[in-house]
Amino acid sequence: MTGRYTALAAVGPGLSPGQLLTALAAWAAVAGYLTAAARLRRRGDRWPWRRDLSFASGGLALAAAPAVPLPGGPFTAHMAQHVLAGMAAPLLLVLARPVTLALRTLPPGSTRRGLLAAVRSRPAAWLVFPPLAALLDVGGLWVLYRTGLFAASHHEPLPHSLVHLHVVAAGLLFSFAVCAPEPLRHRWGLAWRGTTLLLTGAAHAVLAKSLYAVPPPGTGFGTADLRTGSQIMYYGGDLVELALAAALAVQWYAATGRARSRAGRSTGAAGAAGPAGARRPSPAESGGASR
Amino acid sequence: MSAREREPVRPGPPLPRRSLWVAALIGAALMAAADEIVFHQLLAWHHFYDRSTPAVGLFADGLLHTAEVLGLVAGFVLFSDLRRRGALSPGHARAGLLLGLGGFQLFDGVVDHKVLRTHQVRYGVELLPYDLAWNGFAVVLLAAGAVLAVRADRASRRSAAAR
Numbered sequence: 342m343t344g345r346y347t348a349l350a351a352v353g354p355g356l357s358p359g360q361l362l363t364a365l366a367a368w369a370a371v372a373g374y375l376t377a378a379a380r381l382r383r384r385g386d387r388w389p390w391r392r393d394l395s396f397a398s399g400g401l402a403l404a405a406a407p408a409v410p411l412p413g414g415p416f417t418a419h420m421a422q423h424v425l426a427g428m429a430a431p432l433l434l435v436l437a438r439p440v441t442l443a444l445r446t447l448p449p450g451s452t453r454r455g456l457l458a459a460v461r462s463r464p465a466a467w468l469v470f471p472p473l474a475a476l477l478d479v480g481g482l483w484v485l486y487r488t489g490l491f492a493a494s495h496h497e498p499l500p501h502s503l504v505h506l507h508v509v510a511a512g513l514l515f516s517f518a519v520c521a522p523e524p525l526r527h528r529w530g531l532a533w534r535g536t537t538l539l540l541t542g543a544a545h546a547v548l549a550k551s552l553y554a555v556p557p558p559g560t561g562f563g564t565a566d567l568r569t570g571s572q573i574m575y576y577g578g579d580l581v582e583l584a585l586a587a588a589l590a591v592q593w594y595a596a597t598g599r600a601r602s603r604a605g606r607s608t609g610a611a612g613a614a615g616p617a618g619a620r621r622p623s624p625a626e627s628g629g630a631s632r
Numbered sequence: 633m634s635a636r637e638r639e640p641v642r643p644g645p646p647l648p649r650r651s652l653w654v655a656a657l658i659g660a661a662l663m664a665a666a667d668e669i670v671f672h673q674l675l676a677w678h679h680f681y682d683r684s685t686p687a688v689g690l691f692a693d694g695l696l697h698t699a700e701v702l703g704l705v706a707g708f709v710l711f712s713d714l715r716r717r718g719a720l721s722p723g724h725a726r727a728g729l730l731l732g733l734g735g736f737q738l739f740d741g742v743v744d745h746k747v748l749r750t751h752q753v754r755y756g757v758e759l760l761p762y763d764l765a766w767n768g769f770a771v772v773l774l775a776a777g778a779v780l781a782v783r784a785d786r787a788s789r790r791s792a793a794a795r
Contacts, residue, residue: 535706538698540695543695546697547694550680550681550694551681572680586705594709
């Protein structure tokens with residue numbers, strides 16, 4: 342039994358069809374993204390290089406995660422793959438705003454209209470409702486590791502592929518719902534997204550800690566392997582949460598800055614001259630002094 | 633953020649309360665992170681998982697741990713916002729930092745170690761001196777923070793009267 346897990350962990354030639362499919366899709370997406378970004382720049386539009394870098398490294402991580410033999414026991418290697426392909430890669434891909442890029446580069450026509458309609462559709466708005474995305478993502482993990490699914494999926498190629506595809510897709514959806522960088526029909530507020538991130542992070546941390554002591558049912562990993570793997574899930578999850586939180590925080594910082602300088606400009610215009618307008622107390626200021 | 637998005641914002645009035653609680657948030661998150669790094673990772677005094685932890689303790693621990701990560705990010709971005717607005721009151725921020733550090737330490741020592749029993753300071757030794765040192769240090773930090781807060785309040789009242 343252990344021999345089988347080792348064979349799966351040290352993959353290489355033993356990629357499941359799901360992993361192969363994700364790897365091919367990732368390479369194709371990276372090629373498409375870089376071509377589209379290059380076309381946009383040739384046209385004279387501004388498209389930050391860091392987005393190209395983010396998308397390419399996300400695609401590379403997704404394609405390489407299952408194919409590179411990772412150090413440690415089979416469970417440790419599995420968890421490193423989980424953090425890389427299910428958490429880090431989706432975030433990097435989402436932060437690169439691929440939908441925005443596609444909408445900007447696609448010629449007006451049915452493909453562009455179709456993509457816009459899909460992004461603006463009501464089902465899409467509900468799918469990116471942060472608690473729902475979180476349930477599909479971290480709820481799926483609880484099902485995977487706390488039922489017989491993990492053991493079953495390691496023996497059968499079809500469930501293994503489906504699980505892999507679900508983990509990647511749910512990771513993409515969750516990152517998308519929390520960061521919400523694209524032109525969506527409805528963007529859920531910062532409170533929804535922040536609270537969801539907090540609770541999801543907690544659920545992820547609790548699951549990781551519980552795996553330290555209690556392995557997924559039907560598996561026989563070594564104790565040291567199980568412990569290293571669960572700590573990789575715990576602290577690896579932290580790093581991705583930190584990145585997600587930073588993405589949210591930067592959005593908030595930029596948005597409040599823009600809102601304030603807009604408000605500053607409008608009150609400045611309402612006053613007599615620039616400096617006089619600047620010295621006038623704002624409502625918050627006069628309110629604070631009277632208290 | 634690009635330079636274009638960073639427009640100058642007019643300096644506003646100092647916000648002492650906000651300066652205090654934003655710094656306290658940073659302090660609490662920093663202390664939680666220091667606890668994690670020093671006692672879990674470097675000394676390995678606390679266990680990553682303690683079999684005697686009840687389920688509610690495990691959940692509270694996960695929530696607290698995630699709140700630490702998010703609190704660190706939120707604290708620093710709120711602090712940057714205060715500075716950008718010119719609304720930071722440094723005296724209140726220093727007081728808040730100490731109150732946050734001490735507040736978390738005391739919360740950890742009382743709620744995590746004693747009420748929820750997620751882990752103890754150390755294992756296989758007489759706990760009392762460790763608990764006293766842990767919580768005593770927390771009280772010292774809190775007292776220092778309170779003194780600084782009172783001083784910062786007096787200073788800001790004086791400067792308001794001078795204006």
